[in-house]
Amino acid sequence: MSMFFDLLGGLLLVCGAAFLLFGGLGLVRMPDLFNRIQAGTKATTLGTLLTLAGVVCLRPEWGFKLLLIGLFILFTNPISSQVLARAAHRSGTKMSDKTCVDKLEEDFGEKP
Amino acid sequence: MSALILAMVVLLAVVLIGAALVAIKGKSLPIAILSAGLVSLIASVLFLVLAAPDVAMTEAAIGSGLTTFLFFFVLSRVRGGEND
Amino acid sequence: MIKRAAALLLLTIIGGIFFTLLTGYSADENLNLTAQYYAENTAKDIGAANIVTAIIVTYRGLDTLGEVTVLFLAAAIVGLVLARSRGAGAAQTVKAPVGELLTTGSHSLLPLILLLGIYIFVNGHLTPGGGFQGGAVVASAMLLLLLANPVKRFNHRLISIIESFSGFSYVVIGVLGLLLAGGFLDNRILPIGEFGQLFSAGAIPLIYSLIGLKVGAEFSSILSNLSEAEEL
Amino acid sequence: MAEVFIYIAAAIVGVALLLALYRFVKGPSDADRVVAFDVLTIISISAIVLAAFVEGRGIYLDVALVYALLSFLGVIAVARYLERGF
């Protein structure tokens, strides 16, 4: 049984690390800021959560604290991304050429 | 496991030096300040790897957190002098 | 240009000193005498699991009192230097409004961050952390309040009351140690209790909580002084 | 058994850290660097948890909590500065 949890924990750790890697890759490859924020937020959130879950499998006695860290990241990470995206849009960051529609700019116009 | 710790130290050292160079050479002042904060944050991970969790927590909370905010408060008060 | 050359020369000299220091360094195999004393005696004399805390609060408690005083002086001087510059509010430029997401998020996170800060300084003798870190986290909570609501002003009187109350109690506990136990800031005025419990290590949790409140109040006062300075 | 996985995971996390560092150093705009800062700090949380596991000390996790809090505050401070919020 402990063998099974070892294997599961290790696999979860590697999966989490892989998602972190995709996040980093997305950060490098994506064409403009908003797409980079998307890649950064989603991939790092899931990657960190999976890493925490993997450690929970390997060390069940740390479960409570890891749960707290997970909840905290789950709640704060999107907020900081949204605030950053809003600030970037208001300060007039250029969007990629592939952008097809920008309703926010149509409604609010160019910010000072 | 000692090899893993050594690898972690090497990696963090590379990130530290990179962030420090951005802090000194960076074009815009806010980014220089943010990089100084990043140097502190990565240094705190390095402290943890060097088995000093107390110092790591202090560096993260005070050296990186509060100091960076002090910089931003002052910087927003002296916006005109940013590019001197 | 000549300045840059002089700077580089200076750096080369310092770098040379550092290099000799680095190549001559060899790590110890065993703890030195001081550290060995602390490692052997902390658990049975002081009762604290975190040896760094034991050093800061009891063995070198007087230094910590001095450190807190230095911090208090720094906060007071920042307040004094910026006293004339406090903005009237009329001349301020228009600020970007705060988004609804940030307001809601910070209001719901604030109690949890304060709780984390209190956890850190109450458990200073068991886990990493203590008064300074906990105080910094409490001050970060105040900062979040400031970020989410830029026009809000802190209650300076409340901050200074908390600050002077905790500083006074800190010194009183130190003197009690002189009267009831072995010396100034001795933690054995309260029973040492069972090793590893929350109520153990004598007066350390109490002293570190007071330091935490004091440091948090000082940091908050520095932050609010800088943030209320007039925009130039 | 678990050790092999930890070595692999640590290596991948290291590569991710270097990629984020590349974006931080290169960055064209300020906001790009802030995103890279966010990603770097969150990857560091994983690194802290891995370090705690390797050393076998549960108390290191407290640092990760403080760390998560401060990376959040830092990003918000810069964002508010960029949109001229304070």
Place this chain on the structure above:
Amino acid sequence: MIAQLAMATGFALILIGFYGALTNRNILRMIVAFSVANTGVHLVLVAVGYMNGRTAPILDSAVSATEAVTRIIDPVPQALVLTAIVIGMGVTALMLAFAYKLYEKKRSLDIGKFTELRW
């Protein structure tokens, strides 16, 4: 080996910080460089206390009080660095307050504009 590497990084940070403080002309940038050098000093001090294969000086279920002498690293440098970080933050706050005052006086952050104390 680990301690030497961390120490070398700390020395490198100190040198980078000094270089920045000596070559930049903007006061705020000089303070930023100072804080980088500050971090480097902390790193060197913590590296001095590190010993291979030992763990943090906190006793719990992983390290019992009886085996502490052979398992923990030197706690004294850590206590020192903790103090240094807190005082460093106080010093930075003071420097920033004075930078603000200087800007109020001359409306500039260029160190070359402040000629009163030149010799």
Place this chain on the structure above:
Amino acid sequence: MKKAQDFALLFATLLLFWLLLNGSVAVDVVLVGIGVALLIPFLFRDSLAVFSELRVTPQALMAALAYAVYFVKELINANIRLARIVLSPSLPVEPGIVKVRTRLKSKMGRLLLANSITLTPGTLTVELDDEWLYVHWVKVESADVEAATTSIVAGFEQYLEVMYG
């Protein structure tokens, strides 16, 4: 009455977090926890409104569970799609900011909705203004308000509506 309920809710949340942080239910830990959890709501009695909107009914509890399951499913789905985009050499993106409408009124519910949107496939909340949400979409499927609303918001809204109203 409303105020007392807010207070009790925040007290329970803080006590739960305190026990999770300490990881024990020893007498001294619980005593200090009760003290702290009473102190903090007292300090913030003016800004408690955020907590008052959660409904405490069995129905809401069921909705919260369903929401959590749906959310985890969407989070994993989002990451797999993101990985596919990042790993494909041609980088098939077609970004844009669309406008969607939400029926939620409570602040906490809207925050959770925005957070969920940010963490799910290809979308990122940029701005929240009254009932309008401005969402950045990696692959815009439809710029029309109604169509975008059904495809982005509707999934989460059905649960959050029960939880917060």
